[in-house]
Amino acid sequence: xxDVTALSGPNGARSLHPxxxxxxxxPEGGSxxxxxxxxxxxxxxxxxxxxxxxSLAGISLREVAREAxxxxxxxxxxxESMDVLGVELVDESMRPLRQMIRDARRGRAGxxxxxxxxxxxxxxxxxxxxxxxxxxxxxxxxxxxxxxRAIDTELRLFxxxxxxxxxxxxxxxxxxxxxxxxxxxxxxSTMLATVMALLEVDGRRGEDEQQILxxxxxxxxxxxxxxxxxxxxxxxPEAARRVRAVGRPLRPAT
Amino acid sequence: xxDVTALSGPNGARSLHPxxxxxxxxPEGGSxxxxxxxxxxxxxxxxxxxxxxxSLAGISLREVAREAxxxxxxxxxxxESMDVLGVELVDESMRPLRQMIRDARRGRAGxxxxxxxxxxxxxxxxxxxxxxxxxxxxxxxxxxxxxxRAIDTELRLFxxxxxxxxxxxxxxxxxxxxxxxxxxxxxxSTMLATVMALLEVDGRRGEDEQQILxxxxxxxxxxxxxxxxxxxxxxxPEAARRVRAVGRPLRPAT
DNA sequence: CATTTGAGTGAACGTCTGTACACTCAAAGC
DNA sequence: GCTTTGAGTGTACAGACGTTCACTCAAATG
Numbered sequence: 001x002x003d004v005t006a007l008s009g010p011n012g013a014r015s016l017h018p019x020x021x022x023x024x025x026x027p028e029g030g031s032x033x034x035x036x037x038x039x040x041x042x043x044x045x046x047x048x049x050x051x052x053x054x055s056l057a058g059i060s061l062r063e064v065a066r067e068a069x070x071x072x073x074x075x076x077x078x079x080e081s082m083d084v085l086g087v088e089l090v091d092e093s094m095r096p097l098r099q100m101i102r103d104a105r106r107g108r109a110g111x112x113x114x115x116x117x118x119x120x121x122x123x124x125x126x127x128x129x130x131x132x133x134x135x136x137x138x139x140x141x142x143x144x145x146x147x148x149r150a151i152d153t154e155l156r157l158f159x160x161x162x163x164x165x166x167x168x169x170x171x172x173x174x175x176x177x178x179x180x181x182x183x184x185x186x187x188x189s190t191m192l193a194t195v196m197a198l199l200e201v202d203g204r205r206g207e208d209e210q211q212i213l214x215x216x217x218x219x220x221x222x223x224x225x226x227x228x229x230x231x232x233x234x235x236x237p238e239a240a241r242r243v244r245a246v247g248r249p250l251r252p253a254t
Numbered sequence: 255x256x257d258v259t260a261l262s263g264p265n266g267a268r269s270l271h272p273x274x275x276x277x278x279x280x281p282e283g284g285s286x287x288x289x290x291x292x293x294x295x296x297x298x299x300x301x302x303x304x305x306x307x308x309s310l311a312g313i314s315l316r317e318v319a320r321e322a323x324x325x326x327x328x329x330x331x332x333x334e335s336m337d338v339l340g341v342e343l344v345d346e347s348m349r350p351l352r353q354m355i356r357d358a359r360r361g362r363a364g365x366x367x368x369x370x371x372x373x374x375x376x377x378x379x380x381x382x383x384x385x386x387x388x389x390x391x392x393x394x395x396x397x398x399x400x401x402x403r404a405i406d407t408e409l410r411l412f413x414x415x416x417x418x419x420x421x422x423x424x425x426x427x428x429x430x431x432x433x434x435x436x437x438x439x440x441x442x443s444t445m446l447a448t449v450m451a452l453l454e455v456d457g458r459r460g461e462d463e464q465q466i467l468x469x470x471x472x473x474x475x476x477x478x479x480x481x482x483x484x485x486x487x488x489x490x491p492e493a494a495r496r497v498r499a500v501g502r503p504l505r506p507a508t
Numbered sequence: 509c510a511t512t513t514g515a516g517t518g519a520a521c522g523t524c525t526g527t528a529c530a531c532t533c534a535a536a537g538c
Numbered sequence: 539g540c541t542t543t544g545a546g547t548g549t550a551c552a553g554a555c556g557t558t559c560a561c562t563c564a565a566a567t568g
Contacts, residue, residue, distance in 0.1 A: 073546080510568090
């Protein structure tokens with residue numbers, strides 16, 4: 001935030017190169033409602049872009065407005081404050097994540113290996129929706145309380161959906177709801193850790209993307225193996241066998 | 255003679271109102287070095303206290319100085335900037351965490367159950383060093399790049415230490431270094447997720463502390479079971495048996 | 509004892525912030 | 539066609555920010 005100030009000296013802000021500075025003052029045309037929506041989207045997009053370098057708390061209303069090509073006061077026509085914009089951004093950023101879950105569930109990659117497919121889809125989505133994932137992980141434990149809450153709520157929903165999926169895969173009634181939820185939580189947090197690692201991969205050499213994904217795949221497979229062993233030492237062998245199938249095909253490290 | 259220092263400037267500026275504000279201006283007494291160290295510590299403490307509500311990026315140098323009872327300019331006698339203070343704070347906050355690892359390793363709780371003991375120690379430390387853990391988790395993916403780096407480095411060290419421990423527990427040469435690191439990473443991220451959940455427990459009813467710790471224990475046990483099964487389906491059964499012992503005693507959900 | 513040192517002071521600076529207010533003027537509604 | 543609406547404008551202000559500078563004055567030094 002500090003080094004940015006070096007750009008805007010006490011010049012007139014007039015004599016800049018006419019073609020330089022690609023500041024688009026919101027594309028024109030369309031009905032009133034369309035134009036408003038476009039400006040609103042521009043504000044969200046700009047914030048998402050800026051979050052790549054600083055956290056939401058470090059981004060000012062004025063800067064967002066400036067980058068979106070409107071005057072600071074016009075910001076209020078769309079959002080009450082930056083905090084409210086942040087909460088809205090959670091919803092928007094969650095959309096690709098929800099799509100990801102849907103993709104993973106239908107087994108789009110469809111190689112018959114659920115884990116491999118899921119991890120591969122995760123990698124693709126993080127690559128193509130980098131900014132959204134960055135926003136979510138950065139602000140999950142960040143400074144703005146309302147935004148943190150919103151993310152937390154969505155993530156809980158995510159976990160409970162996965163719990164349902166797991167229940168289906170484990171023959172439903174052999175595992176307690178508590179154990180299912182515990183396992184789903186472990187998987188979600190493993191995937192989140194993977195997302196965070198992926199996002200830090202450039203700028204931090206040493207681990208490359210593929211390596212992280214391979215590790216995530218093995219971690220999930222380890223968990224699946226654990227599921228197979230969880231109850232197998234006693235109670236219902238046929239359910240345990242079913243769970244174990246999730247972990248297959250297992251191909252340990254060379 | 256322009257070095258006439260006898261300027262009749264508007265010095266005055268003797269003592270202000272004796273009872274200005276209830277701000278403690280750094281406890282007095284001791285040598286110069288001691289007083290300096292105390293002020294320095296006050297700056298760190300104040301920042302740690304303020305981080306409970308906002309992120310580091312949202313805390314100003316002036317506010318920290320004010321709360322520590324010194325004038326803004328005096329801040330520079332101790333730190334070049336808030337960013338540098340942040341990096342220093344990482345080091346300081348890591349100390350309790352390092353102590354925790356040492357405790358866990360020696361099995362201070364000493365019930366013979368490594369997992370139970372570790373989780374219990376984790377819970378205790380989070381309770382008694384709340385602010386430090388909050389700082390670390392909040393800033394791990396936060397806005398200040400240098401702080402993020404510092405935390406990342408320390409956490410990597412943590413993981414590699416755990417890798418060594420795992421190597422010892424798994425008979426050293428049956429598992430590849432890569433697999434050991436993968437597993438250690440999974441365990442660390444599980445524990446970090448637990449820390450984060452613990453920190454959000456109050457202010458967010460529904461899950462209480464004990465519940466989170468029980469879940470973490472089960473998650474780690476699930477992982478340990480996974481380790482037992484990882485290689486057992488083929489290669490070196492006696493090593494697998496050894497690993498499996500880590501997971502015991504296993505007492506699945508009621 | 510006289511001298512040097514350096515943590516803390518206080519005023520001042522230029523800049524950026526969020527927000528208030530009165531305004532413009534094209535599209536929407538009647 | 540006349541009126542209403544509302545997204546975007548421009549000016550203005552008070553407060554907070556980081557940083558500068560010349561300073562004080564007790565402790566450390568010798």
